[in-house]
Amino acid sequence: MGKFSDVPALQYLAAASGNLAIVCDGMHYGWPSxxxxxxxxxxxxxxxxxxxxxxxxxxxxxxxxxxxxxGAILGAVTAANIVDALGRKKTVLATAVPFFLSWLMVAAANTSIWLHIARFIAGAADGVTFTVVPMYIGEISDPRIRGMLGSSCSVMWIAGFLLINIIGSYLSISATAIVSSLVPVISFFTFIWMPESPYYLLMQNKFEEAKQSLRKFRKDQDIEEEIERMKGSIQSQTKNTGRFFDLFLIKSNLKAVFIIAGIRGTLIVIFVSNFVLSLMQGKNLLITTLMRCVCLYTLSFNATSLR
Structure with missing residues (x-):
C-alpha cells in the first residue's frame, strides 16, 4: 500500500475526472444493446x-x-492534429460538447437519419477521447501508479457499457438519452479544474507553467529531476519520429496490431448482446434479457478491473 498512499490525491482525481469522458464513450457504444x-x-x-x-x-x-x-476514424485523425495545438486539457473538455449534443439528438430523434448522425458525432468524439485521455493520464501520473491509472481507461469504458444497460433497462429511449447527457456535463465541470499536462507545457516551452503544474501533481516531491527527464523525452521524440509502416515492419508492433484487431472484434458481440441473448432464450422478454446483459457487463467490468 505504501506506493499508493504517498501519491498526491490530485493524480487520482485528475484520472477519475478525465475517465468520465471514457464513460461517456462506453455508454454510446453500449447504447445499441x-x-x-x-x-x-x-x-x-x-x-x-x-x-x-x-x-x-x-x-x-x-x-x-x-x-x-x-466517426471514430474522423475523430482520431482530428485528435492527432489538435492535441498538440489545443493541449490535452482543452481537447478533453472539447469532447464533452459532441457527446452532449449527440445524446440530445438521440432524445429528440423521430427518424433513423438523426440517430445515425448522432451516433457518428459520438464516434468522432470517441476517436478524440481515446487518443487524448490516456495520453493525459500517462503524462500526469507518478511512474509508480502510471500502469494502474492507464489501465483505468478500459475499466471505465466497460463501466459505461454497464451503466447504459442499467439505465436502458428501466427508462424509455428518450429518457435514457436525457439522463445520459448529464455525464458529459459532469465530465466538463469537473475536469475544467484540473491542471494542464506538464509534458505538454514543456513542449510549448512554457517551463515555469510546467513546473507549477507538475508541482501540483507531485506536491512535496522534488520535481527538478523529473522535469529534466521530460525535457530529454521531448528532445528524443522530436529527433526520432516514427512512421506508420513501422506498425507492420517491426515484429513486436505487428504482433500488437493482430492482438488489438482480434480484441476489437468483441465489440460486435457487445453491440448486439441484448439481441443475441433474446434469440438464445427464444422469447422476447426484454427486461429479463436486459438484466442478463447487465450481468454480462458486470462480469466484464470485474475482469477488466483485475487485469
Missing part, C-alpha cells in the same frame, strides 16, 4: 415488437450499431 430490440422491426412485420414510435429494419440497425466506428 438495450435500444435495438425496442426499435428494430421483426422480419415480415410492419411494426416494432414494443410499439415504438421509431421503427427501423435489421440493416439500419446494423449501421446504427457500427456508426460510431465510422
Amino acid at each position: 438495450p435500444t435495438l430490440p425496442q426499435i428494430e422491426r421483426p422480419a415480415n412485420s410492419s411494426t416494432c415488437a414494443h410499439n415504438s414510435t421509431l421503427c427501423i429494419g435489421n440493416e439500419e440497425g446494423s449501421w446504427l450499431a457500427v456508426m460510431p466506428l465510422v
